[in-house]
Amino acid sequence: TMLKGMTRLISRVHKLDAGHFLHTGSQAPQNLAAHLDNQVPVESPRAVSRTSESDPAKHGEQHEGQHYNIPLQDLKAVFPHGLPPRFVMQVKTFNEACLMVRKPALELLHYLKNTNFAHPAVRYVLYGEKGTGKTLSLCHIIHFCAKQDWLILHIPDAHLWVKNCRNLLQSTYNKQRLDQPLEASIWLKNFKTANERFLSQIKVQEKYVWNKRESTEKGSPLGEVVEQGITRVRNATDAVGIVLKELKRQSSSGIFHLLVAVDGVNALWGRTTLKREDKSPIAPEELALIYNLRKMVKNDWHGGAIVLTLSQTGSVFKPRKAFLPQELLGKEGFDTLDPFIPILVSNYNPKEFESCIQYYLENNWLQHEKAHTEDGKKELLFLSNTNPGQLERLCAYL
Amino acid sequence: MAAAVFPAWLALQPGARTLRAFSTAVSPATRAPTPSPRTTERTSKYERPLRRKALPPRTEKMAVDQDWPSVYPVAAPFKPSVVPLPVRMGYPVKSGVPMAKEGNLELLKIPNFLHLTPVAIKKHCEALKGEKGFHTAHSEEQHYILHYLKFCTEWPAALDNDEKCEKHFPVEIETADYVSAGPSVRNPKARVVTLRVKLSSLNLDDHAKKKLIKLVGERYCKTTDVLTIRTDRCPLKRQNYDYAVYLLTVLYHESWKTEEWEKNKTEADMEEYVWENSSSEKNILETLLQIKAAEKNLEVNKEELLGTKEVEDYRKSVVSLKNEGDNESTLSQYKESVKRLLNLT
Numbered sequence: 001t002m003l004k005g006m007t008r009l010i011s012r013v014h015k016l017d018a019g020h021f022l023h024t025g026s027q028a029p030q031n032l033a034a035h036l037d038n039q040v041p042v043e044s045p046r047a048v049s050r051t052s053e054s055d056p057a058k059h060g061e062q063h064e065g066q067h068y069n070i071p072l073q074d075l076k077a078v079f080p081h082g083l084p085p086r087f088v089m090q091v092k093t094f095n096e097a098c099l100m101v102r103k104p105a106l107e108l109l110h111y112l113k114n115t116n117f118a119h120p121a122v123r124y125v126l127y128g129e130k131g132t133g134k135t136l137s138l139c140h141i142i143h144f145c146a147k148q149d150w151l152i153l154h155i156p157d158a159h160l161w162v163k164n165c166r167n168l169l170q171s172t173y174n175k176q177r178l179d180q181p182l183e184a185s186i187w188l189k190n191f192k193t194a195n196e197r198f199l200s201q202i203k204v205q206e207k208y209v210w211n212k213r214e215s216t217e218k219g220s221p222l223g224e225v226v227e228q229g230i231t232r233v234r235n236a237t238d239a240v241g242i243v244l245k246e247l248k249r250q251s252s253s254g255i256f257h258l259l260v261a262v263d264g265v266n267a268l269w270g271r272t273t274l275k276r277e278d279k280s281p282i283a284p285e286e287l288a289l290i291y292n293l294r295k296m297v298k299n300d301w302h303g304g305a306i307v308l309t310l311s312q313t314g315s316v317f318k319p320r321k322a323f324l325p326q327e328l329l330g331k332e333g334f335d336t337l338d339p340f341i342p343i344l345v346s347n348y349n350p351k352e353f354e355s356c357i358q359y360y361l362e363n364n365w366l367q368h369e370k371a372h373t374e375d376g377k378k379e380l381l382f383l384s385n386t387n388p389g390q391l392e393r394l395c396a397y398l
Numbered sequence: 399m400a401a402a403v404f405p406a407w408l409a410l411q412p413g414a415r416t417l418r419a420f421s422t423a424v425s426p427a428t429r430a431p432t433p434s435p436r437t438t439e440r441t442s443k444y445e446r447p448l449r450r451k452a453l454p455p456r457t458e459k460m461a462v463d464q465d466w467p468s469v470y471p472v473a474a475p476f477k478p479s480v481v482p483l484p485v486r487m488g489y490p491v492k493s494g495v496p497m498a499k500e501g502n503l504e505l506l507k508i509p510n511f512l513h514l515t516p517v518a519i520k521k522h523c524e525a526l527k528g529e530k531g532f533h534t535a536h537s538e539e540q541h542y543i544l545h546y547l548k549f550c551t552e553w554p555a556a557l558d559n560d561e562k563c564e565k566h567f568p569v570e571i572e573t574a575d576y577v578s579a580g581p582s583v584r585n586p587k588a589r590v591v592t593l594r595v596k597l598s599s600l601n602l603d604d605h606a607k608k609k610l611i612k613l614v615g616e617r618y619c620k621t622t623d624v625l626t627i628r629t630d631r632c633p634l635k636r637q638n639y640d641y642a643v644y645l646l647t648v649l650y651h652e653s654w655k656t657e658e659w660e661k662n663k664t665e666a667d668m669e670e671y672v673w674e675n676s677s678s679e680k681n682i683l684e685t686l687l688q689i690k691a692a693e694k695n696l697e698v699n700k701e702e703l704l705g706t707k708e709v710e711d712y713r714k715s716v717v718s719l720k721n722e723g724d725n726e727s728t729l730s731q732y733k734e735s736v737k738r739l740l741n742l743t
Contacts (some may be wrong), residue, residue, distance in 0.1 A: 118692040120685055324724035335677040339736045342729050
């Protein structure tokens with residue numbers, strides 16, 4: 001492994017662009033020298049922070065704390081809209097996407113691998129304090145399911161659907177409810193990118209009439225509905241509703257496995273910041289998107305799983321320190337999701353922290369000269385309180 | 399001006415010993431043959447008895463080990479001729495010293511505790527002690543408390559710990575009396591009466607207890623199970639006490655009755671989470687039924703499903719989660735019970 005580490009290090013030196021070369025060039029001989037000098041083979045930092053196992057299905061406890069690489073073309077296909085914005089920036093900077101394998105994700109993977117598809121879909125709720133890695137754990141799960149060829153129904157941030165929406169239209173399908181054409185069409189576009197191959201396989205099971213001239217016949221592929229929603233923005237919300245309904249109905253048949261992944265699911269039962277023209281507040285269930293999504297996260301279907309995260313960031317009218325399930329979901333939310341498996345995502349443990357620092361050091365993200373010393377690490381540990389989000393923000397300054 | 403009046407007084411009461419003190423302040427000049435123009439007395443100089451020469455002050459005759467409490471047995475003003483201490487008081491003039499005690503008004507103005515020296519207090523305590531066997535007090539405060547306690551009866555020996563007191567006397571009444579020096583003895587603050595009782599000592603069943611707590615609202619403390627009723631709406635303490643007792647009686651009887659409209663109690667009114675007929679129960683029932691249907695096991699019935707141990711655990715965990723809120727233990731308990739219920743490893 002030591003040799004492998006060294007060869008990979010050398011290959012990395014060539015890969016990085018010239019701007020970093022000088023720095024790495026000075027660093028690489030040091031590392032090599034360190035390796036050569038020691039009689040006892042030292043664990044190269046690479047072995048601590050990285051693993052070569054890039055298939056999430058094979059991740060196990062031995063990989064805990066290590067980063068695994070997601071190839072960039074996979075990233076575009078699986079996560080058109082799922083990744084947190086800071087992570088996207090990091091991917092662009094480092095030119096690679098590496099996720100850390102952590103316990104909550106491993107636990108979830110274990111459950112998912114043992115899912116009984118004949119039983120009703122089990123709901124898993126990831127909760128934790130701000131910045132502990134819930135969204136990235138969800139992304140890890142999504143990557144796994146995508147590799148396993150499940151159909152991914154990923155709503156990247158449900159909070160986006162309950163606040164700051166312009167252009168609310170009265171729903172064509174049901175006069176009581178309201179449409180959100182913009183949000184619906186954006187989501188449909190991303191859904192199409194993520195699940196291209198399924199859209200031609202799945203056939204709708206009833207006829208949908210859009211307006212006097214257009215309709216979708218029974219038996220036509222789901223892709224047509226999606227297209228209709230993207231092109232005719234007015235019908236986008238209804239298209240989303242139809243997609244959800246069809247998928248739910250047909251996942252039980254066994255053609256595909258369905259993963260429903262919603263980030264910030266507490267938005268479904270909270271309050272909205274939206275108001276009608278007469279300034280009266282809108283309840284979440286009056287939004288067609290929310291109404292249909294609520295139906296999706298109930299466990300009255302089988303053939304898949306539902307993974308949800310609670311998020312205070314981006315939520316409306318919730319105190320900043322709230323992170324526990326009942327606080328964020330409220331009574332209604334809890335009663336709807338009950339029974340579910342709550343999974344706590346916590347701050348880094350020492351091994352994960354070390355691994356994260358090593359990863360940043362390898363990518364030359366930490367430019368401060370004291371960053372790699374023990375004292376520097378202790379300082380970072382103290383300042384960030386091992387909170388992943390906080391650590392990431394701190395290291396951005398170094 | 400005061401000094402000018404004193405000789406006139408002396409002329410009137412030659413026998414008064416207390417006024418002799420002032421005679422020392424005045425110069426021992428004998429009476430002038432001509433009456434001083436400031437005097438207002440009509441007595442002629444011949445009828446005025448001859449003033450005695452001022453005697454030396456009593457302090458010179460005092461022994462060091464004399465019985466001081468007899469010099470100052472009660473609260474009395476400061477008498478410079480009686481107090482043998484060379485005490486000085488006052489703001490000194492430039493390059494001077496504070497004024498001496500003779501004729502010093504400052505020393506007269508301030509309260510003195512010359513009658514409450516430790517020796518005097520000891521004597522008082524001895525006098526009060528009698529057969530009581532109290533610890534001898536040395537401070538003025540304790541002195542007063544002892545004085546009061548002398549008039550109280552003994553604490554009943556049978557009530558030697560708190561539990562017995564509570565068992566026999568569950569209702570505690572708290573009143574306050576106020577003493578002040580002023581024109582009137584009355585104090586409006588004295589009418590407040592606080593009645594404290596533990597609900598566990600009242601005979602209440604579950605419904606009655608819940609109803610009582612709802613009726614009293616803020617006056618009930620959950621942690622100590624104490625109902626506190628504080629009345630001050632009547633002008634007299636006695637009336638307030640009667641009112642407080644009346645309130646307690648009424649609350650007790652009303653909480654036992656069940657009204658018509660209590661049937662409409664909704665889930666939002668419930669004080670604690672009740673599992674039966676809750677949405678959680680419905681959810682779990684449906685889930686279990688679906689699981690059984692998937693396993694082609696259609697002959698199960700609801701009671702059987704709800705009676706299993708896993709459902710029992712689940713019920714307990716949900717109840718604790720709802721009642722106690724989220725914390726590590728309740729959440730992990732809930733997680734375990736759901737895992738077992740849904741057969742996840």
